[in-house]
Amino acid sequence: MSGRAVTSLTNPTVKAVRALHLRKEREETGLFVAEGLKIVTEAVELGHAPHILMFGREAEGHLLLRQAAKAAEAAGGEVIEVTQDILAKVSRRDNPQAVVGVFRQVFTPLADLDPNSATCWIALHRVRDPGNLGTIVRTADAAGCGAVILVGECCDPFSVEAVRATMGSIFAVPIVKATEEEFAAWRQSWPGSVVGTLLTATVDHRSATYAKPALVLMGNEQQGLTPDLAALCDVNVKIPMRGRADSLNLSVATGIMIYAAS
Structure with missing residues (x-):
């Protein structure tokens, strides 16, 4: 599966995704984080392509991940393979999900x-x-x-x-x-x-x-x-x-x- 590999916690994209835990950052960027392959798949099926898709090596071969990556790339999004440490930092969890997606917020008038x-x-x-x-x-x-x-x-x-x-x-x-x-x-x-x-x-x-x-x-x-x-x-x-x-x-x-x- 295509997508660049990132291993550094100080990578700008990693830092930007971590910052989305702050409401101020979410409001300024209009983005938010959704964790887990099930939720990311749900999003893609409902027409929401990931703006950024991060995944750990253990998820790499999964068919649903490949479909999510294809949707992200078709929409001009980034697909990145990351380490377990990065997933933990981005999720602020010791046992993070193997897939994390960043999506655009949608409010209905x-x-x-x-x-x-x-x-x-x-x-x-x-x-x-x-x-x-x-x-x-x-x-x-x-x-x-x-x-x-x-x-x-x-x-x-x-x-x-x-x-x-x-x-x-x-x-x-x-x-x-x-x-x-x-x-x-x-x-x-x-x-x-x-x-x-x-x-x-x-x-x-x-x-x-x-x-x-x-x-x-x-x-x-x-x-x-x-x-x-x-x-x-x-x-x-x-x-x-x-x-x-x-x-x-x-x-x-x-x-x-x-x-x-x-």
Whole structure:
């Protein structure tokens, strides 16, 4: 397989890929890191060619790697064979994946969404935890949701932690960014139900009416939905707590709501 070999940790490309762990660098370059042959293959199958493809010697003969390399080269990308040390540095892991891809970030404009193209959509207000966000993107993909809309100041969906948690779904689900004001204005023309979750709600999530397409709006991990955002909802519901725990992890609660609404 073609592709140059790099062994130095101080190589400019290696340093540039390592720097993508920083949000500032991701925002300036518009690039992000995805680890593992499965995720890279998923990306290529969905039309996202790697901008840079790094691989260790143990992956060299793999058919899927050859296909990813061909896609990268056809798009003008770089294919590089690297050492285990470089893979570990780039991944910041002691046992790194044998394949690492660098891809261009894609955000879908709010105005481009077609509400009637899916039965369920997710909006997250000020989500803070990248693991939660990545898991929600993966669940949204599994359930066939139309998009994940990030409202207000959210964590980065293209951080290494978030991308890992999506297990490749970052390439399958449209990701949208909107301010609170943009979301509030856009929501006015939503053709179905806008549903929020509140601990103080009186309607059980299982007995609510979800007019399709349903837009599920979830608040952040600490405060939940703000009063302003809750006021945008047609109905606010609660997920009953039967044990001693008084709340659920955000990604678990969102998963329950996705399947209730869809």
